[in-house]
Amino acid sequence: MTKLQLQVVLGKQRGEFLNFPVGEFVFGRGPECHVRPNSELVSRQHCLVVVTDESISLRDLGSINGTLVNGSRVCGRVELHDGDRIQVGPLAFLVHIPMESRAAETVADASIYEVGATMDELPLLPTAQAPIAETVAR
Numbered sequence: 001m002t003k004l005q006l007q008v009v010l011g012k013q014r015g016e017f018l019n020f021p022v023g024e025f026v027f028g029r030g031p032e033c034h035v036r037p038n039s040e041l042v043s044r045q046h047c048l049v050v051v052t053d054e055s056i057s058l059r060d061l062g063s064i065n066g067t068l069v070n071g072s073r074v075c076g077r078v079e080l081h082d083g084d085r086i087q088v089g090p091l092a093f094l095v096h097i098p099m100e101s102r103a104a105e106t107v108a109d110a111s112i113y114e115v116g117a118t119m120d121e122l123p124l125l126p127t128a129q130a131p132i133a134e135t136v137a138r
Helices: 100-109
Strands: 004-010 017-020 023-027 047-051 056-060 067-069 077-079 085-088 091-096
Touching (some): 056 067
Antiparallel strands (some): 004 017, 004 091, 056 077, 067 085
């Protein structure tokens, strides 16, 4: 079940969504990462998003260019809330935390990529057991 949606608001795939179930997801250029932007502005292991049933948080992993939440550089762990904006290198995402009652409407009205979708522009949703090995185009 999707607990977090990140809508691309800055980047080639603007308007698309990444769906995250409960788990830990690494953003970065490294082959072990779940979401892999294809940009030199993104570190090999840039940031970590942790989704639980109770909360959603983000932690920068010592990236050179940093990770921004609502325009502020992340130091340590930051809890994410519906409507927050995340920036990772040249990409920006809007945080959507679906409520059970709105989840069906969101899926019906938006272009959504699900786990296992293959595309050459944007790797989307990983499961903790199956990292995606594609890259995000600039």
